[in-house]
Amino acid sequence: MASIPALVEPAVLRWARRSIGLDTVAAARKIGVPDDRIEKWEAGDEQPTIAQLKSAATAYKRPLAVFFLAEPPQGFDAMRDFRRHDESDGEWSPELHGEYRRALLQRDNSLELFELDDALPSSSWIVSLPGGSDDDLARAARKKLLGATPVPLPTGSGGPYEHLNTWVSALEEAGVLVMATHGGKVKTREMRAFSLYFETMPVIMLNGADSARGRLFSLLHEYAHLLLHTGGLCDMIADTKATSIDRQLEARCNAIAASILMPAELVLRRPEVVARVNRQGTWDYEALRSAAAPFGTSAEAFLRRLVVLGRVSHEFYSARRPEFLATYEAEESRSKAGGGNWYRNQARDLGKGYVRHVADAHRRRVIDSYTAATYLNVKVGQIERLARTAAIQEPV
Structure with a gap:
C-alpha cells in the first residue's frame, strides 16, 4: 500500500524544527528517518508521509494542525529575549x-x-x-x-x-x-x-x-x-x-x-x-x-x-x-535518592497548585476525564492518586 504524502510547506517544517532548537540530523534521528531526509523535506525535494509528519509533530512538540498552515506563524509562542549571563551558551537546548x-x-x-x-x-x-x-x-x-x-x-x-x-x-x-x-x-x-x-x-x-x-x-x-x-x-x-x-x-x-x-x-x-x-x-x-x-x-x-x-x-x-x-x-x-515516587515527581513537576486546580475542576465535572488527563499528562485512572499526592500536607 502506497504511503500518503503530507502536503506541507517546507518553510513551516523548517520553522517547527528551529523553534525547538534541533539541527537537521538530530531531528531526523528523533523522527526515525535517514539523516539527510529533513534537509530534503525543508528544501521541498521530498515530502513526509502522514505517519512521518505525526512523528515530526511529536518530536517538535507541535500540534499536527500547525504543519498545514500556509506559512510559518508570526508571534506564535515566540521566545522572549531572556537574560543570559556572559558565560552562558546563547542557544537553548531542545529540552529547555x-x-x-x-x-x-x-x-x-x-x-x-x-x-x-x-x-x-x-x-x-x-x-x-x-x-x-x-x-x-x-x-x-x-x-x-x-x-x-x-x-x-x-x-x-x-x-x-x-x-x-x-x-x-x-x-x-x-x-x-x-x-x-x-x-x-x-x-x-x-x-x-x-x-x-x-x-x-x-x-x-x-x-x-x-x-x-x-x-x-x-x-x-x-x-x-x-x-x-x-x-x-x-x-x-x-x-x-x-x-x-x-x-x-x-x-x-x-x-x-x-x-x-x-x-x-x-x-x-x-x-x-x-x-x-x-x-x-x-x-x-x-x-x-x-x-x-x-x-x-x-x-x-x-x-x-x-x-x-x-x-x-x-x-x-x-x-x-x-x-x-x-x-x-x-x-x-x-x-539525593535515585528515582523517587513517580506521583510525587509528577506533582512537583506540574506544580501541586496546578494539579489541585485541574483535579478539583474534574471532581466538580467542570471538565471531563479526558481533558483532565490531558492537562495532567496522565491516564484517567491516575488522576485521583495524583490529586492526593498534591494535597497541601504533602512535602514538595
Whole structure:
C-alpha cells in the first residue's frame, strides 16, 4: 500500500524544527528517518508521509494542525529575549525549549479553568511600595506571603523540603503558577530557574534536578524578578562585582530573595552569629549550616547574607566560598535518592497548585476525564492518586 504524502510547506517544517532548537540530523534521528531526509523535506525535494509528519509533530512538540498552515506563524509562542549571563551558551537546548512551551501551555490551561468558573486568579503576589527600599519590599512581601500561606513555616527540626513546601504553597496561593522541569532533563548549568512575568498568573519554573535548598533560593530569586516586573532565565551565579546591567539585576534579585528568606533581625539573633561578632575567622561549614537550617537555605547563601549584613568581609567570603560550596555539593549529592515516587515527581513537576486546580475542576465535572488527563499528562485512572499526592500536607 502506497504511503500518503503530507502536503506541507517546507518553510513551516523548517520553522517547527528551529523553534525547538534541533539541527537537521538530530531531528531526523528523533523522527526515525535517514539523516539527510529533513534537509530534503525543508528544501521541498521530498515530502513526509502522514505517519512521518505525526512523528515530526511529536518530536517538535507541535500540534499536527500547525504543519498545514500556509506559512510559518508570526508571534506564535515566540521566545522572549531572556537574560543570559556572559558565560552562558546563547542557544537553548531542545529540552529547555520544551519546558518553556509547557509553562505557557499549563498557564493557558489554568486560565481556561478560571474562565469556565467565571472566576479570576489571585493577584495578591503583587507588592507595590513606591519609593520604598528593596529591604522594605522584601519585608512586605514576606509578611504578605506568610500571612496567607496554607502551610506555616516549619519550626524546630524542619528540613529544606518543608521550607520549600511552605514558600511554594504561599506563592501558589498568591496567584503564581509554580512548576519544575521534568525528570532533570534540563541541566542546572543551563538553567536554575526561569520566570514569565504576567500581571495575571505569572509563572516560575524551577529545575527539578536541583536540590531543595537550591530550588528554594531560586524560587524567591524569581519572585523578586516578578516583583520588579521582569522575567527571565537564571543560572544563579554569584557575582560580587556585578558590572553589567544584567548582573546588577541578578545581584539585586539575589539580595531581595535573601532578605525575604533570611530577615536581618532573625539572622542577627541566631546564637551562632551572636557568638562570632568580630570573630569571622571562627566560621566553619558546620556552624554556617547550623545557622542556615532554620531558614531552609544553604550555608553558602547564609554566608553571603552575613556579608550583606556586615558580619563577615567580602575577602573572607571569596576565600572560603569554594570550600563551602564543595562541601555543600558533596553533601547534597549523597542525600539525593535515585528515582523517587513517580506521583510525587509528577506533582512537583506540574506544580501541586496546578494539579489541585485541574483535579478539583474534574471532581466538580467542570471538565471531563479526558481533558483532565490531558492537562495532567496522565491516564484517567491516575488522576485521583495524583490529586492526593498534591494535597497541601504533602512535602514538595
